[in-house]
Amino acid sequence: MHRLAVLDLALALAAGGGAPPPPASEVVAVRRATLPTAPDDAAWRDVPAFAAPLVPQDMVEPRLLEPSTREVAVRTITDGTRVALRLEWIDETRDDLPGTGRFSDACAVQLPARVEADVPAPQMGETGRPVEVSYWRAAWQAVVDGRPDTLQAIEPAAAPDHYPFDAPPLAPGSPEQQAMAQRYAPARALGNPMSGPRAQPVQDLVAEGPGTLRPADHGRSEGRGVRTAHGWTVVVVRPLPEGLRPGQRGQVAFAVWDGAHQEAGARKMRSAWVPLLVEDAR
Numbered sequence: 372m373h374r375l376a377v378l379d380l381a382l383a384l385a386a387g388g389g390a391p392p393p394p395a396s397e398v399v400a401v402r403r404a405t406l407p408t409a410p411d412d413a414a415w416r417d418v419p420a421f422a423a424p425l426v427p428q429d430m431v432e433p434r435l436l437e438p439s440t441r442e443v444a445v446r447t448i449t450d451g452t453r454v455a456l457r458l459e460w461i462d463e464t465r466d467d468l469p470g471t472g473r474f475s476d477a478c479a480v481q482l483p484a485r486v487e488a489d490v491p492a493p494q495m496g497e498t499g500r501p502v503e504v505s506y507w508r509a510a511w512q513a514v515v516d517g518r519p520d521t522l523q524a525i526e527p528a529a530a531p532d533h534y535p536f537d538a539p540p541l542a543p544g545s546p547e548q549q550a551m552a553q554r555y556a557p558a559r560a561l562g563n564p565m566s567g568p569r570a571q572p573v574q575d576l577v578a579e580g581p582g583t584l585r586p587a588d589h590g591r592s593e594g595r596g597v598r599t600a601h602g603w604t605v606v607v608v609r610p611l612p613e614g615l616r617p618g619q620r621g622q623v624a625f626a627v628w629d630g631a632h633q634e635a636g637a638r639k640m641r642s643a644w645v646p647l648l649v650e651d652a653r
Contacts, residue, residue, distance in 0.1 A: 391417075391420070393419065394420055394421065395420060397645065397647070397648055398445055398623055398647045399647075399648045400454050400647065400648065401447065401449070401650055402449060402451065402617065402650040403448050403450060406453060406608055407606070408593070408594075409606065410596070410604035410606050414448065415448075418446040420446050420459075421445045422445075423442060423443050423625050423642045424441070425442055425625070425626075425627060425640035426641065427439075427640060428637055428638065428639050430494055430581075431494070431637055432637065434637070435637075435638040435639060437632070438640065439629040439632040443458050443459065443627055443642070444459045445457065445645075447647070449617070449649055449650065451652065453609065453610050453611065455606055456608075458605045458606075459603070459605075460478070460603060462476060462601075463602070465509070465598055466631055467510045467630075470525060474628070474631075475509050475511075475628070475635075476508075476509040476603060476629060477506065478507050478596075478603070478626065478628070479505065479506045479626040480609070480624075481623065481626070482502065482612045482615075482622070482647075483501075483502055483503075483622060484500075485500075485613045486614035486619070487500075487614070490622045493624050493643050494580070495578040495584060496578050496579050496583075497579060497580055499579065500579065501579045503609075504577070504584070505573055505592040505609050506575075506576055507594050507605050508572060511567075511571075511574075512572040512595070514569050515570065515572045535555065536548055571590070572594060572596060573590075573607060575589070575590045575591055591610055593609075594607040611649065615649060616649070619649055620646055621646075621647045621649070623644070623647040624644050625641070625642045626642070627639065628640075
């Protein structure tokens, strides 16, 4: 059975409905009054899926030369100002633990920062022609879902003898205990946004070409991902890009990282620009 057909069947069964609609020839943002944020929301059932083909990122270092994820099924809903994108792909392994030599499963949605007649390069945009990226990681989702920020949660077999910030004389939550904990968490003490803990599993990024990716000044995306019997399903909700109005077409691109395949950073599977039609109000 075709990969998209497998995912369509899984969605129909999860939502308790019948046969899904036929596949779409482009990404169509179906107009709805409200946006679903849960991957298994019944609102996704009658939204046509577009099978976005993925290819290895083999243009800039560090390149990916072996293909892994072949395609991602995309469903999209808009309320006229924001857009919810549901990405679903097959992944045999769950990779959501941090650590040396470990890589997290992840996905991303890329849109031009401004909709113009000529789109920027799909490889992270161009100088003066930025793109906006909403980036989800399975490791962040696990933290948001409640995995404790402790060594025991990440390495259950570990048996540490002693941490100074857990010493009995330091009352939990006291200023002295918190100061000691900061001393042993230098990235967090310096305000490194990657150190966590996180309230959202999605990060907003901007780029103007390969090697220029950086965090956006303000986070505007939210999302949620769940592990399924076949892989991952992730919903990303964000504003429509500047200049993209209901009834118009824009462009969107996607990326997927397979942690078991040691994919991270530029090592990823990616799509070209895909036409995105934003439905007008009926």
